[in-house]
Amino acid sequence: MAEDTPQNGTPNGTQNGATNGQAAQPVQPRMQVLAQFIRDLSFENAVAQKGAPQGEVQPEITVQVSLDARKRGTETQFEVISKYRVTSTNKADGATLFLAELDYGGVFQIDGVPQDQLHAFLMIECPRMMFPFVRRIISDMTRDGGFPAFNMDPVDFVALYRQELARRAQAQNQVPADQTPS
Template identity: 70%
Template sequence: MAEDNQSNGAAPNSQPQQQVKMQILAQYIRDLSFENAVAQKGAPTGDVQPEITVQVSLDARKRNNDNQYEVISKYRVKSTNKGDGQTLFLIELDYGGVFHIEGVPEDQLHPFLMIECPRMMFPFSRRIVSDLTRDSGFPPFNMDPIDFVQLYRQELARRAQQQAESSAKEQQSSS
């Protein structure tokens, strides 16, 4: 039987899409700070009800080598006692990765760097935070999975609002 080249739905002379290639060249702790307030001040009196907040920020930049990018995920994990608001511990972790990326269109590179790369690094950051809390005498804290797509959308909305506010201020000052 003869094969029909057009049966797959592709146009006969269309260019094949370039395959996306991503390779993690390195992952590393760029900066790490852990403050154990319980050990410094002594255990809180009364009933301890820890409340943990996690803040995440991301940064990415092009490196000097072709197709190489550095992505930094910054985590700030703070545990406070719900009853009196005293800090139990504070972790600040900057976790970096160096990626070799090919085949991503230029207009999609920024979202790729800010979503896919942190998603690949997250399990390692999570383990560092978990091990650090456990090794410091606290129950291990396993960060919930992070929706990096939603985080990216929130940052875009924040920047758009900031830009709209500065445009409004410029219009008022020029009037």
């Protein structure tokens, strides 16, 4: 049986993928990674500089993460920078064993994300896309610096984003002491 094709060339009376009376589908969010790069990289091997620590070494590693995003020259391009600071200290005496710092950036083309959701998208999805590369760089850096490779645990960027929002809300609610009403 042949399919009815009206004069507009679309089967069964549809136009642009929508049937009569239905709205067109909303634009799906789309992200394209245009570039990734190391903005800054630093590794300090304190053990090599100061000599091996005396006694038993019990390394304790802390990771600090901060994020920043800004609009680029065009309307839908953004640069996202994730900053990682990995510090290894000896639990026994608190002496620093190594310090690794990495500022890693990405340039993203983002379309179809509503304006009220764009900040969250930039601070969660973009760093999540870059994380495997960051993890590999830090792992290689610690290994090449003379330590066992540090395989960083995945970062919960949603929790990090929520913490930052809570911190900002708390900072806005605090009134400086010299501005309190008398």
